[in-house]
Amino acid sequence: MGIAGLGTVGASVVRLLGDKTDHLSKRSGRDVAVTAVCARDRGRDRGVSLDGLSWHDDPVALAESDGIDLFVELMGGEGDPAAAAVSTALRRGRPVVTANKALLAARGTELARLAEENGTTIGFEAAVAGGIPIVKTMREAMAGNRVERVYGILNGTCNYILTRMEEEGLSFADCLAEAQRLGYAEADPTFDIEGHDSAHKLALLSSLAFGVTTDFDSIHLEGIASITTEDLKAAAELGYRIKLLGVARRTDTGIEQRVTPTMMPRNLALANVDGVLNAVAVDGDEVGEITMVGPGAGGSATASAVVADIVDIARGRCLPVFGIPAAELEPYRRARMRKHAGGYYIRLSVYDRPGAFAAIAQRMAEEQISLESIVQKEAKGAKGAQSARRVVLITHDTMEAQIRKALQAIEDDGQIAERPHVIRIEKP
Incomplete structure (x- = not known):
């Protein structure tokens, strides 16, 4: 296999593959070895031996090389050279293992189609939540x-x-x-x-x-x-x-x-x-x-996920990238805004003057926002200056659009000293 990118994760993958050669060979039923690498700095000490490996300055050239049968992309970034190298490997029918979440988030569907058209696959366990095997x-x-x-x-x-x-x-x-x-x-x-x-x-x-x-x-x-x-x-x-x-x-x-x-x-x-x-x-x-x-995150945890994908591919497993054929993925349809199940926490800095709280409550009522609790903190402000009280509101279930509309009206009324701060409350 060839590895493009020898940063913390890439070096950890080389180390893990070297340290556990026999173990991984037994798991996969065949020899698993790095034969070629690509990195920007050949002279950098990465703490692992790279003796005997073929070096490439261009990751696309590594992806095209006849000396590899699997391409591991650990450079990162949604654009080139990562995108070009991954696409090149897939067009050659070579499986790809990557930790590149940015590339897959931007072009995942396209790359999944490319993989399947060429009879291969993409392993990306390391792209989501490091060492947690959530993709599998x-x-x-x-x-x-x-x-x-x-x-x-x-x-x-x-x-x-x-x-x-x-x-x-x-x-x-x-x-x-x-x-x-x-x-x-x-x-x-x-x-x-x-x-x-x-x-x-x-x-x-x-x-x-x-x-x-x-x-x-x-x-x-x-x-x-x-x-x-x-x-x-x-x-x-x-x-x-x-x-x-x-x-x-x-x-x-x-x-x-x-x-x-x-x-x-x-x-x-x-x-x-x-x-x-x-x-x-x-x-x-x-x-x-x-x-x-x-x-x-971290070198060892992410390398563990990368090597798990390598072993799966070495075993001959070639699953659809996202679990079903790319042609059967439905177009993403964004949900319409709906009532949030958990309410909201709202922090306001309210001017300490008559009628301010009543005006805020009125704006909430106009948007049919029901308040579960109101907590007032101590007034803050220099002596002689207009002080403001920190007020925390907890709402019942409502829609974010209503929250934003009510808070914009409160701002426009001049009742608060700074922009409101809103946090969702998530129920089980």
Whole structure:
């Protein structure tokens, strides 16, 4: 096989394949070995021996090489050279194993068709939730189920930040800096904290769960940068914890996909998944809900998932990429907005003046939003200046469009000192 990309994951794959050659050969029924690699820097010390391997500077050339029968893409990115190299390998009838969630979220349906047209397949266990075998579970073990919902904590960086903020009362900025120092977050953390990483993974889970084409652009996306320690404390007082959740569900009008900070009751399994761990839950009509928890990133965990796909392919398994033939994937149909089953948490900074609270309640009533509770905090503001009170509202079940419309009216009325902050509440 040839491996394109020798970063943390690529080097870990080479190490694992070298350390467990006999074990993997017994599992697959044939020899499993790396014969060629591609990387930008030949002289870099990666902590593994690359002696005797054929080097390529161009991943497309590696994908075309007659010296490999399987192409492993670990470069990342939805564009070239990853896209060109993967397409080249598939056109040559070579199976591909990849951890590239961005590429598959953008072009998964197209690449699945290309694979099947050329009698091969794509393994992408490592692209979703690291070491958790969720792709194999959904593609194979749950084949007898109609899946109604799949959801989870899909980004370890965000989960680490929220855990530290809650447990130690640290600010978002301080926790992000610590995550960067420890290597959990990149120097530019935008991809993680704004939810794009989770959304790429959710797009793949949706295709597996519902048999639809991948549609990353239809995912409603919110990150965690607006979450404060005050929100986490308020959630705790109400019996909740805040997690960045990716949720996809089947509805009568189509598929709903969203990545948003979400309040979850403390007694739910996912609410207690902390640190850099990931977790995925799947609701099937026959098995009910199953939940899988494990490391979502890191060299060893991701390499484990890559090698699992390599062994499956070495055994001669050639399954449809998303569980059913690509030609039978239904076009993605975005669900119409509907009533949310869990209500909303709303944080407002309300000017401390007569009539302000009454005006806010009136705007909520105009949109038929029922309030479950109202909690007022201490007034804040410099002496002599107009102070504002922190107010937390918890709504009953309603629609997000109504929430947004009511809050826009409250802003227009001039009753609040800063933009409202809204978090969904997810029920079991």
